[in-house]
Amino acid sequence: MKKFLSWIEAKLMPPMVKLSQNRYLVSIRDGIIATMPLVMLGSFFVLFAQFPIPAYQKLVAPYVATIMLPYRITVGLMAVYAAFGIGYQLAKRYKLDALSSGLISMGAFLMTTTPVLANDATDAKTSLGMVLPMSYLGGAGMFTAIIVAIIAVEIIRFCSTHNIEIKLPDSVPASVSRSFAAIVPSAMVIILVWVVCGVLKFNVNEALMQLFKPIVDVGMNSYFGLVIPPLLITVLWATGIHGDSIIGNLVRPFWLILWQQNADAVAAGHAAQNIATEGFYTFVWIGGSGGTLALCVIAMFFAKSAYLKEIGKLSVVPGIFNINEPIIFGAPVVLNPLLAIPFIVGPFITSTLTYFAMSMDLVNKTSMLAPFTVPFPIMGYMITQADVRAILLMLINFAIYLAIYYPFVMMYDKQLLAKENEEAHHEADTVTA
Template sequence: MEKFMKYIEEKMMPPMARLAEQRHLRAIRDGIISTISLIIIGCFFLVVVNLPIPAWKEFITPYIGDIMIPFRVTVSLMALYASYGMGYSLSRSYDLDGVSGGVLSMAAFLMTNIPLNVTDKAGTALGWMLPMNYLGGSGMFVAILTMIFAVEILRLCKEKNITIKMPEQVPASVARSFEALIPGGLIIIILWIIRVMLKFDINAFIMKLFSPLVNVAGNTFLGVFLPVLLICLLWVSGVHGVSVIGSLLRPIWLVLLDQNMAAVAAGDIATNIGTEGFFDLFVWIGGSGGTLALCVLFLFSKSSYLKQVGKFSIIPGLFNINEPIIFGAPIVLNPILGIPFVVGPLINTVTTYVAMSLGWVKKVSVMAPWTLPSPVKAFLATNDWRAAVLTIINFCISLAVFYPFFKIYEAKLIQEETQGAVEE
């Protein structure tokens, strides 16, 4: 195990650490995270509509259309909001104007969606309207690509001095708008030619291109097993595993969640297993590695140090914040605790995948606040009481996996503490 840990530390850790800080991946991560509050708010209305109470469903049916409007202008537009956030973040990383970068990214994304002149059944003209098919999670891939395209054009024009310079007396906000005029024109014209004149549907092409990858991540065992393995190994090596792997896979997870939410909103059953909620709710109980179990064990430790770590990490752990115990125990570069930190989540991945694939537990169709305790969060995210039971079962599994390694580590620390006391 020590040789394996040394290999990860020396060979894998440096490139993964650099990957986590790569400016484009960081911008994607920050931009998508900026939409989380809106997604959670929108999901609340989806929960209200789908409460598993027959009398409530009968009462609320006539009002579902009105109640779902906040859901449609938040979750159903998540890619649109993310395009601005990602563009802002990437522009700032280049020391460009963040607002201009965000606006141009959003405009570039909208250019891939053609407005339609709509009439109702009676033939009354309703005017030009923008289809929402690809403005939510389904359009996240295109939002990322158009964001990179727009900001790189902005950066290139800035570097080559292809901008309109205004006198110093002009207010800074006005000057920034004119500086973005030429790059904005290039972005709009290029995308107009591609989407309108050449009639190339970028969204449909990207969805077709990535559909095999989405299917693998959504409903196959390897699609959920490999991310858990990689995230845990990176954490043990000292790299924030979710930041690295999540930056790569979160767009796919959002597409899968969007499909589940759309199915539930239409009265159907969610079908995708591998959403981000699969990991957050059932695998990372207490945070990456399922460390809430270790917090509980530390509370009853005979080692004074581990007992103190347990006391200051248990409350954050209940709300899925586990940095205190990861770096306090520590788990990072610790072969003894590193083994259960990897093995426990892999077992929980198997139990959860089996339960969902056999229909024992509903798939995740709501993005619940990640800081909620796992059983509560699991019920809200699936509308299924059995999901809360599954989190308790997985917690017990983590407890059993951590226990023997905890006792080994505890004995080691007790010996060190006793020896230290004798020397003093």
């Protein structure tokens, strides 16, 4: 294990660190994360509309459309907000006007959806005028939002670099100057999207969904698609690389698409069907990446070395809220062959168990999002439409982590205790001398 970690540190770590700092990946991450407060809030309205108690559902049935309005405007427009956020973040990294870049990106993304003439569903004779279909404005349009935002900002950057913009005298207020400077790149971006989507009638959203469909439906939503990400994340963490910032950024758009399909199904009164959502890992990351809450508990209650016991005490409270940097870098887990083994193996076992539990409908699949700091097993109960069985599954997974971590923590504790005793004897001999 030590040789394996050394090989990863020497060969894999440099390109992974470089990848984690890639401007596009970082901008996509920050842009999508910026939408999470709205998306999380909106997802709770699915629970309000479809709480799994027949009497309650019957009571609110006449008001479901009204209750679901916040969901439609938050989750249903998730890709719109992401397009703005990604454009904004990427422009900041290029030191461009972030606000106008975000707005241009969002406008360009909206142009990929063609407005249609619609009638009122309750009165066929009443025209609603031109409306924008929402099919690709949520999770299904996430790939388009990412690509369009990046292209838009690159065009803006090209114009700025080559001075292809309207420049006003220095006496003009900066806000006005920036607005005029954005006119030429805005025109280039909008005309490009108009030609592709309006003139050529090319459906970018549908093309990208068809392109990624095998990855989304088969690659991600399968057993291997679910166990490989935590395996890669923990291996990278064990070498000191923030695994989720690399692997999570790559797969999060896929998770969001599958999650929104689940949320839409539940909102319509059906059962969620997709397993591969980010909520799945709520059952795997108990205490954070690697399931380290068990490590904190064992260290606090069973360690005999002063150092490990103290680290356990300091890390257990953050661990309850799924913040595990204190234990990962404090124990440490990083570049520690003894603790790296359960850190990598544990999530593989719990993700396998969770996958089969959900695929066999022993536990509801996740259809809500919640802040990552919600403690277990409350979070599992929340995101599975108040499924009590989710609590049991999380407790089982936690017990598995305790069993896997215990022998390795005890071996590591023995090493630390021996070192502490040796240092104590050395200090005693020094004082005596």
